[in-house]
Amino acid sequence: xxxxxxxxxxxxxxxxxxxxxxxxxxxxxxxxxxxxxxxxxxxxxxxxxxxxxxxxxxxxxxxxxxxxxxxxxxxxxxxxxxxxxxxxxxxxxxxxxxxxxxxxxxxxxxxxxxxxxxxxxxxxxxxxxxxxxxxxxxxxxxxxxxxxxxxxxxxxxxxxxxxxxxxxxxxxxxxxxxxxxxxxxxxxxxxxxxxxxxxxxxxxxxxxxxxxxxxxxxxxxxxxxxxxxxxxxxxxxxxxxxxxxxxxxxxxxxxxxxxxxxxxxxxxxxxxxxxxxxxxxxxxxxxxxxxxxxxxxxxxxxxxxxxxxxxxxxxxxxxxxxxxxxxxxxxxxxxxxxxxxxxxxxxxxxxxxxxxxxxxxxxxxxxxxxxxxxxxxxxxxxxxxxxxxxxxxxxxxxxxxxxxxxxxxxxxxxxxxx
Numbered sequence: 495x496x497x498x499x500x501x502x503x504x505x506x507x508x509x510x511x512x513x514x515x516x517x518x519x520x521x522x523x524x525x526x527x528x529x530x531x532x533x534x535x536x537x538x539x540x541x542x543x544x545x546x547x548x549x550x551x552x553x554x555x556x557x558x559x560x561x562x563x564x565x566x567x568x569x570x571x572x573x574x575x576x577x578x579x580x581x582x583x584x585x586x587x588x589x590x591x592x593x594x595x596x597x598x599x600x601x602x603x604x605x606x607x608x609x610x611x612x613x614x615x616x617x618x619x620x621x622x623x624x625x626x627x628x629x630x631x632x633x634x635x636x637x638x639x640x641x642x643x644x645x646x647x648x649x650x651x652x653x654x655x656x657x658x659x660x661x662x663x664x665x666x667x668x669x670x671x672x673x674x675x676x677x678x679x680x681x682x683x684x685x686x687x688x689x690x691x692x693x694x695x696x697x698x699x700x701x702x703x704x705x706x707x708x709x710x711x712x713x714x715x716x717x718x719x720x721x722x723x724x725x726x727x728x729x730x731x732x733x734x735x736x737x738x739x740x741x742x743x744x745x746x747x748x749x750x751x752x753x754x755x756x757x758x759x760x761x762x763x764x765x766x767x768x769x770x771x772x773x774x775x776x777x778x779x780x781x782x783x784x785x786x787x788x789x790x791x792x793x794x795x796x797x798x799x800x801x802x803x804x805x806x807x808x809x810x811x812x813x814x815x816x817x818x819x820x821x822x823x824x825x826x827x828x829x830x831x832x833x834x835x836x837x838x839x840x841x842x843x844x845x846x847x848x849x850x851x852x853x854x855x856x857x858x859x860x861x862x863x864x865x866x867x868x869x870x871x872x873x874x875x876x877x878x879x880x881x882x883x884x885x886x887x888x889x890x891x892x893x894x895x896x897x898x899x900x901x902x903x904x905x906x907x908x909x910x911x912x
Contacts, residue, residue: 579653617655623710657691671768674766714841718732739861767822781811876888
């Protein structure tokens with residue numbers, strides 16, 4: 495979530511705590527000051543409420559809706575309640591997308607349109623994939639005044655003259671469950687948001703680049719894999735920022751007691767596995783302590799709320815030993831595995847070696863494997879940057895990379911280089 499809201503480095507992503515522990519990373523609550531985070535559940539409620547927008551009937555699909563082609567626009571609505579750069583505007587969209595199993599579902603999102611005169615050929619488009627906001631329906635970024643990220647990358651994209659198509663992901667905003675952290679479900683949401691946005695906003699240009707952070711960084715890798723199959727002529731490449739590549743890379747099977755702020759991801763990930771594989775019993779993955787907060791964390795609030803609930807719970811073990819051997823968990827790992835499937839490039843992968851949420855070494859190993867498979871990868875290693883600062887500090891460089899793709903300038907991967 496945006497640093498403008500005081501979100502910490504461990505808040506933008508998704509990731510099994512045990513994977514971080516494997517690499518000797520102590521995943522703390524934050525590299526920021528402790529007083530940047532809510533000190534109680536009541537404070538978390540107040541913080542989220544101050545940024546929240548009403549969940550209106552716009553987000554409820556028609557009861558008679560028959561699944562049609564993905565990317566079909568169901569409805570669009572101008573909305574003036576966001577904190578946008580001067581002169582910018584917003585149009586919410588509701589559209590058809592696809593779940594992990596290929597069945598139809600509905601996602602919401604918002605198209606952020608820059609100020610000024612439409613350029614020849616239409617506004618250049620960035621398809622934005624956000625990081626972890628929560629798993630409850632209320633946690634859709636388009637239901638937040640700052641669209642979750644605010645000045646952390648997102649609004650600078652709009653200010654730079656890009657139309658940003660920001661999906662919420664299915665199950666956030668729209669009825670759920672949200673298939674949290676499922677690469678292909680979220681990749682579908684990103685890809686088909688672009689088609690729907692073009693129907694809602696005729697001034698959008700044909701070409702687009704996908705950019706995603708954290709959970710969204712994983713989704714963008716999925717977009718690149720899907721585009722190898724779809725061959726959308728408008729797609730020019732993607733940028734995956736601090737996105738996990740291989741969730742189960744030499745996994746640690748011991749769910750040791752972890753920092754309460756990181757333990758929240760056990761709850762979210764148990765929710766994710768059940769959302770993708772409905773027969774999964776979350777109690778087979780979570781301890782009684784974890785089950786005691788499961789309903790509350792997945793229905794009553796978003797990231798800050800989840801953080802506060804886990805702080806109140808204290809350093810309790812919430813994940814069961816042996817969780818890695820569960821059939822549905824193995825399948826979830828398999829479906830989210832990247833680095834060896836064909837992709838349509840170029841794909842820029844960005845990692846910070848001070849990332850306390852997604853281990854840097856995990857991304858490096860994934861990139862090395864992708865290079866062995868001769869995938870069109872460009873890798874940027876940024877020293878000393880944590881999870882959210884990576885997105886915040888590198889936005890100008892990412893926009894320069896995007897401009898090069900839009901202009902058709904030559905691209906060279908970095909596989910084989912140090």
